[in-house]
Amino acid sequence: MRKKGAFLSVAMLLVLALFLTACGDKKTDSKEKDSSKGDTPKLMQMLTGGTSGTYYPLGGQMAKIISDETGIQTDSVSSNASADNVISLANGEADIAFVQTDVIANAIEGTNAFEGKKVDNVQALGSLYPETIQIVTTEKSGIKSVEDLKGKTVSVGAPGSGTYINAEQILEIYGMTMDDIKPQNLDFGESTGGIQDGTINAAFITAGTPTGAVEGLTASAKVSIVPIDKEKVDALVEKYPYYAEDTVEAGTYGLKEDVQTVAVLAMLAVRDDLSEDAVYKITKAIYENPDKIKHDKAKFIKPESGLDGIGIDLHPGAKKYFDEKGVEMK
Template sequence: MGKKFVWVIFAFTFVFCITQIADAQRRQRIVVATGGTGGVYYPYGGTMAEIINQHVPNVSCTAEVTGASVENVRLVARKEVTFALSMNDTVYQAYTGEGKFEGSQIEDLRTVFQMYPHVYHIVTLEKYPVRTLSDLKGKKVSVGAPGSGTEYKTNLVLPLLGVTYDDFRTYRLSFAENATQLKDGIIDVGIWDVAPPTSSIIDLSTTHDIRFIPLTEEEVTKVVAAYPFYGRITLKENTYRNQNEEILSVSVWNSVVCHKDASEELVYQVAKAVFENRNVLINTHRIAEYTTVEDSANNSPIPIHPGALRYYKEVGAVQ
């Protein structure tokens, strides 16, 4: 009787293990490319991966740290990741082959949904005499991490407003590095293009008095006229510690993108899972309140993937 029991347990365990292995082999493994750990892309993309794992059948999803927008669209183009987060200036110019993407157009790019707007933060310490864009000249300035949307946007915006990279000592740092090197006195100014409030600036403001460098109405008008994918926005007062007034700046929306060859059923299931569990994203970061079906269906800067479009038609957001 004892031997029979042992054999039954053995057989059950064997079958269970084989079943688990077979199930794991059936599960499609996909990757969401996010950004650096000091911004919002990383927690947003991580939560998106959790939603996919819990609500999309037969899919195993992981979120990966990357250099963000520019790197991400190139990863999608090479089919090294399934989904990626990117700023819409990068998305638009990659798709059309403009700017830094001249000669390397990514026509295979498609959007899945619109995430939220970024605010362009130009941050210094209160003790430094930096109050306007022209004061950046001669300073040590971090323009954003290599391959990031922040650096891409900085490369478009600052020269348009009369400040070139030749005017200051250029650093290319992640958001977390911006905060650390401002604390340590290595740089004078750090630039973030990110959803507010972001953890790295919050961390910096808890130990140091900081100042935000605003744009003028004239500067914002000039940027928006030159680049229609940018818009006027104000950083609301008290978004960060001791920030007692609104800060005028420019914004850009962000998309989740994929390759045109991505499975229509997979993209449909991901869009459906994200919007039906949007509260989970909002619990991760309140900026996800901007993640709506309406904006996603109607405000994409490039064509929407057929899988996502199928979902938007299903819920009546498009005809």
């Protein structure tokens, strides 16, 4: 009987030890987790874009707002922008990122750059501002139209960027392909640097205007923006509905007249495993504090336009915020 009692006591101690070990493991988890609602991180990484574009300075200011308003320490980092940002989110390498509405739509659908790489674990937080497609050159280049790009050395965006797809689709509307130009995969700073030193003739730059890299070019050259003809704008919008007619206004980069072009929208996307509560707080922090953002694009960041151009599922936390504001998907 004594042996049996001793055996039972040892067994009970082992079970208790295993239970305490399991509890201890839970306490060391770096995230507070509710399996029904997702993760609430204590530290987040926000992916932006190249240091000479619009995403980078905006992201730095937004990260500070999120940190201050929610208590979730958020660090912004530079990246190759939209397409790479989506892949990093899908792989769990970041929590929140700037993307173009067209690029995220392609990722969810598994089309264009995402052929065979369909993404199913990324959702929308909200849209921010128009991203203008600017075909940048100089007055002395002699390039006056998209057709004039034939045979020229043209930057079509950094590898992994949405700019490449924009360039490809605009060339397509004009009956051209990448084979009709000499494409170079450069970021915005490299593009304007190349135009300045004469190694390239023009560059596709998809970013909010004014774009820092293009403004920098005006110090050494008379900048020209190549227009997109009205009928081509209409054809592009009809085939790819995430585009919208846009204008680079006179005075921007020293331009004497408005230049007709198109735009997509910049937006924020998040991993779908972030908790509803966390994303609600992040969304509220961004859309209710645009006055703390020192950039021309801050004027576009407002709840009533926060769902413009969104063609993918909205994260439940973001939906809760926009529902409170009475804003619905269009």
